[in-house]
Amino acid sequence: MSPRAGLDTHTLVLAAAELADEQGIAEVTLAGLAAKLGVRSPSLYNHVNGLKELRTLLAIHGLEQLQTAMEASIVGISGDAAVHAMSRAYVEFARQHPGLYETTLRAPEEGNTSLEEAGGQILSLIINVLAGYELGEEGGLHAVRGLRSILHGFASLKNQGGFGMPLDLEVSLTRLIKTFIAGIRCMRSGEESGKE
Incomplete structure (x- = not known):
């Protein structure tokens, strides 16, 4: 899969919020988020420094x-x-x-x-x-x-x-x-x- 155009940190946080609401916070993983966005997990590291930072950004949001x-x-x-x-x-x-x-x-x-x-x-x-x-x-x-x-x-x-x-x-x-x-x-x- 190629990285999706327009992917940025804000998009990741919004998608993670949807995932959390649909399936629960425990299901918010980098692999789960990548699957939701149709990208490979490593491409998420262009925007967040791992799951801990993603969850912190999600908490702020x-x-x-x-x-x-x-x-x-x-x-x-x-x-x-x-x-x-x-x-x-x-x-x-x-x-x-x-x-x-x-x-x-x-x-x-x-x-x-x-x-x-x-x-x-x-x-x-x-x-x-x-x-x-x-x-x-x-x-x-x-x-x-x-x-x-x-x-x-x-x-x-x-x-x-x-x-x-x-x-x-x-x-x-x-x-x-x-x-x-x-x-x-x-x-x-x-x-x-x-x-x-």
């Missing part, structure tokens, strides 16, 4: 796409409405892009500034949405961790078919986020009990 979806969901709104909208966007992104979503979950390796920046952008977005609750810097970070845990757990269970009861999942998510908001309001008012 996933974080950027997740951020875009979350930002779009909160245009023109704030407060509780923004937390609900952002949460729905997060869960929907995970549903539409299960493999790509999985790449967004790992903590950035130290020294990878591009991956750190992409993760930092999402962190900043969530912090800004929660800023109106006046939790302080440390409290805000605890709230971000809590919301991320809630959304990841909900999205993962939903994607894996873990919600078998005939109840509306949108209602469940809405109630869950309302409970989270009530909880962070307690943090702000000093009603939080217990120390780590």
